[in-house]
Amino acid sequence: xxxxxRAKCVNDSLNAVIETTDNAISQxxxxxxxxxxxxxxxxxxxxxxxxxxxxxxxxxxxxxxxVSARSVATALHNGGHEVLPMAIDHKGLWATDGESQRILNGxxxxxxxxxxxxxxxxxxxxxxxxxxxxxxxxxxxPFGEDGAIxxxxxxxxxxxxxxxxxxxxxxxxKVRTKKMFENDRLPTAPWVTVTSHAWRxxxxxxxRRALDLGLPLxxxxxxxxxxxxxxxxxxTESLDAAVETALRSDTTVLIEQGIEAREIEVAVLGTTKPxxxxxxxIVPGDDFYSFEDKYLDDRCxxxxxxxxxxxxxxxxxxxxxxxxxLLGCEGMARVDMFLEKTTGKIWINEVNTIPGFTxxxxxxxxxxLSGFEYPALLNELLRLAIERYNNFRxx
Numbered sequence: 001x002x003x004x005x006r007a008k009c010v011n012d013s014l015n016a017v018i019e020t021t022d023n024a025i026s027q028x029x030x031x032x033x034x035x036x037x038x039x040x041x042x043x044x045x046x047x048x049x050x051x052x053x054x055x056x057x058x059x060x061x062x063x064x065x066x067v068s069a070r071s072v073a074t075a076l077h078n079g080g081h082e083v084l085p086m087a088i089d090h091k092g093l094w095a096t097d098g099e100s101q102r103i104l105n106g107x108x109x110x111x112x113x114x115x116x117x118x119x120x121x122x123x124x125x126x127x128x129x130x131x132x133x134x135x136x137x138x139x140x141x142p143f144g145e146d147g148a149i150x151x152x153x154x155x156x157x158x159x160x161x162x163x164x165x166x167x168x169x170x171x172x173x174k175v176r177t178k179k180m181f182e183n184d185r186l187p188t189a190p191w192v193t194v195t196s197h198a199w200r201x202x203x204x205x206x207x208r209r210a211l212d213l214g215l216p217l218x219x220x221x222x223x224x225x226x227x228x229x230x231x232x233x234x235x236t237e238s239l240d241a242a243v244e245t246a247l248r249s250d251t252t253v254l255i256e257q258g259i260e261a262r263e264i265e266v267a268v269l270g271t272t273k274p275x276x277x278x279x280x281x282i283v284p285g286d287d288f289y290s291f292e293d294k295y296l297d298d299r300c301x302x303x304x305x306x307x308x309x310x311x312x313x314x315x316x317x318x319x320x321x322x323x324x325x326l327l328g329c330e331g332m333a334r335v336d337m338f339l340e341k342t343t344g345k346i347w348i349n350e351v352n353t354i355p356g357f358t359x360x361x362x363x364x365x366x367x368x369l370s371g372f373e374y375p376a377l378l379n380e381l382l383r384l385a386i387e388r389y390n391n392f393r394x395x
Contacts, residue, residue: 010069022169045386047081048380052126054149056088056103057093060228060249063111066103068357071364072378073104076136081382084132086124092143093119094379097126110357127156135160138357141225142199147353153209159389161381163353174254175222181348183377184326186319186390188348189338193222194243194253203240206365213235216258219243221250225352232258259347264306265294267321267355267366269377271384271391276305276317277366281306287370304365312339315346325346331384334363338377 033288050295053076055069066087073083095103095117106115127130135158138147147169153160162168170176179188181188192209199206210217217233219242229249231242246253265285267277283301320335327333334355338347357365367377 001274009332015024045383046186047382048217049129049382050082051076051382052083052084052132053104054086054088054137054139056090056165057091057139057141058088058092058143059139061140061225062090063114064356064358065138065140065144066107067109067111068140068361070104070107070109070362071359071374072136072138072357073204075251075364075374075378084126086126087117087119088139089117089119089123091119092122092148094120094121094124096121097124114373124191127152128179129207133159134382136381136385137354138160138191140356141228141282142172142223145225145352146223146262152297155170159385161385163329163333164388167330168353170327171329171333172223172225173221173251173252173354174350180326181383182322186326186348187346190257191258192255194255196251199247199253206243207236207239209238213257214253217242218256218258218330219246219253220256221246222252223252224249224250259338259340261340261347262315263305263349264308264337264339264346264368265317265362266335266337267363268320268324268329268333268335269331269367269372269380269384270324271388273320274324274329275370276320277370278305279308279316279360280304280366281308282362302362303364304362308339308350310347312344312346318349319346323351327351329353330361330388331381 052225053073055065055071057065058191069085076083079138084097085104087095087103088101089095091394093139099117099120103115103117110251111356131184135153137144137160139145139149143149147165148162150163150168152163163171170180178188178191190213192206194206194210215234217239219231219233219239220228229246231238233242234241243255244255263282265280265282267272268295269277283303316337316339319337323335324333332353332355336349336352338349340347355361357364363372364377368374373382
């Protein structure tokens with residue numbers, strides 16, 4: 001997209017109108033496709049689009065992000081879009097465009113098959129060149145799913161896929177989302193918080209509080225994803241080691257009462273009128289749905305749609321949309337829930353604002369069963385990104 005097309009039409013002056021029209025015609029003649037024009041400072045959603053696909057990142061889910069990006073890139077290409085890959089290494093450095101393309105093309109379809117690389121820039125220069133229509137971050141975990149990259153897009157004035165800064169940061173923080181659920185009287189498993197400072201100062205008091213919840217317990221870093229740093233505690237002796245494991249990933253730890261339950265996931269899509277997909281069910285191949293179980297061992301079962309009766313299906317879909325709205329999510333999210341085996345009670349587990357997009361991931365599978373095949377799903381996410389951008393520009 002020509003830089004002049006990103007300029008605002010000032011006071012609807014004749015000169016600005018003529019300049020915009022001339023540039024639009026010129027670009028149409030070159031690309032044979034009308035660009036995503038700014039009209040009074042707005043984008044027009046006009047596919048196919050040029051998409052900056054951002055992946056990798058500094059989190060422990062770096063390799064998962066690369067695998068997700070490969071799937072997204074393929075689907076975007078199948079939908080006729082042009083993809084500009086932008087890889088970020090483990091230290092936060094951005095790779096060159098050529099290196100980014102090599103990583104995207106050369107990595108495999110499993111996290112342990114992702115290529116390693118070293119970035120070259122503190123920031124990819126292409127982000128500053130007005131050379132694409134929309135940014136699509138496929139960055140899981142900290143520095144990608146927590147509002148950090150979203151803040152960069154906001155500063156640069158770029159449309160981007162997914163939730164904004166506040167919702168992204170909130171959903172990444174399990175402790176704060178728990179507080180939101182409790183404040184709104186939504187069902188979530190009993191829990192306590194442990195900070196690194198409090199654990200060093202008085203571990204005995206925190207042990208007592210945690211064990212009062214009853215066994216088993218799940219000990220989790222508050223701000224991490226893909227089950228990184230999570231331990232299932234089945235006896236008192238293993239609690240300390242579980243807390244130390246979680247503290248290696250975050251300074252705040254969530255200790256949650258274990259519930260004998262089925263794991264249900266619902267994908268949500270939209271902005272002002274969010275929609276819920278059919279539910280899916282995770283049957284772990286391990287004691288719980290661990291990182292290895294998700295991506296490496298191939299022992300878990302992903303059942304879609306989940307075998308639920310009509311009433312329960314409606315309940316989990318309604319609750320997923322309610323949570324999506326409560327937390328201020330936009331574009332997309334996956335809401336994970338527990339369905340207690342003995343009582344049938346539904347408990348909210350967590351919300352992922354950039355869910356997995358790998359070949360086995362629930363989010364695209366659930367939407368495929370709900371009327372959006374993969375390329376159509378990405379088209380909708382791009383449309384929602386432009387819609388969100390325009391809504392904020394009107395303020």
